[in-house]
Amino acid sequence: MPLLMLSIGEQTTPLEDVARIIHHAVTHYSDTELNVAVSSLADPATREHKVDELMAVYEKAYGDFPHDRVHSTMRVYLNNERLEDQAEVVRPGQTPVSRWMDRCFDCFAPTVGAYVLPTSLMKQDGCWYSCAAFNVPEKLAFGNLLRERARDVLARANDSAYIARVRAGRGLKALHEVVPPSYTTKTPCTSFCDSCALLIDQHDAITGEKTGHTSAAVIPAASLLTRVQPTGTAR
Structure with a gap:
């Protein structure tokens, strides 16, 4: 729903x-x-x-x-104040991809509650993404619901090897099977979404597959009837 x-x-x-x-x-x-x-x-x-x-x-x-x-x-x-005897916090910019990817399915629970975890997102321009994060990687776009049939957009997502692996493995931790620890444990990033974008690139480079789809832009018919003169006036 x-x-x-x-x-x-x-x-x-x-x-x-x-x-x-x-x-x-x-x-x-x-x-x-x-x-x-x-x-x-x-x-x-x-x-x-x-x-x-x-x-x-x-x-x-x-x-x-x-x-x-x-x-x-x-x-x-609230600002997170450290106590004197607390261990030093690991700052986001120093957190490796491996730590983010192991918890990606948990990131929405504190924000949207337990009633439903959203699994897709449509932006105001009609672009449809297979994840609901506000900073969703662009490569998780599979079409535009305002310019294409929904069944075509969803079919692309269902045919994606990357999406299939994430679904089957209940999150980005499934990419441990594809992306080696030599990359995930040594590459830092700042968020769940950043780690996802990095993993998509690594996944596609290793498997030779392509994740995502960019729909062709639609040129308004009115703009085709207008041409700009050298003086800058339109006719």
């Missing part, structure tokens, strides 16, 4: 627009057709969550907030 996940942490999208999206989703689709989720971030100083403000904005415009349709995850980001 598709999941529409909205982040209102440090985003600048007006809450009125977020409320309108939620209202459209819950009034046009049933709970068996579409899941809706809101991830909110609280101000560490006040502990006030934006989701409370969002609910107020929604109820002013549309009436009762649809609590039975919207899954909500609330978090507070």
Whole structure:
């Protein structure tokens, strides 16, 4: 089932627009057709969550907030202060690929909660990705749902050797079978998504396969009727 996940942490999208999206989703689709989720971030100083403000904005415009349709995850980001007797923390930039890849399937659980772990993402331009991370590697794009049939886009993902290995092995740890430890234990990176991008490159280089698909850009018909003159005016 598709999941529409909205982040209102440090985003600048007006809450009125977020409320309108939620209202459209819950009034046009049933709970068996579409899941809706809101991830909110609280101000560490006040502990006030934006989701409370969002609910107020929604109820002013549309009436009762649809609590039975919207899954909500609330978090507070705080600075991590070390105690005197604590061991030195391993900074992200020094963390090897091997440590990231062993935990990639766990990275969403604290953020989106236990109700459903999203496994795909469609960006606003229609590009569809086989992972739902906000920083998803571009090579996990398999087409554009606004310009192609969904069955064609999904077929590409289902035919991907990289995706098949990740699915079968429940995460990036499955790539231990392909990418040698001489690379994964000695190559540092800063995140789950960075490690995934590096592993895709290594996987494709070793296996000779190609992961991902880039859809051809569509040129608006109106632009074909316009040509620019030397003076810069259009005719």
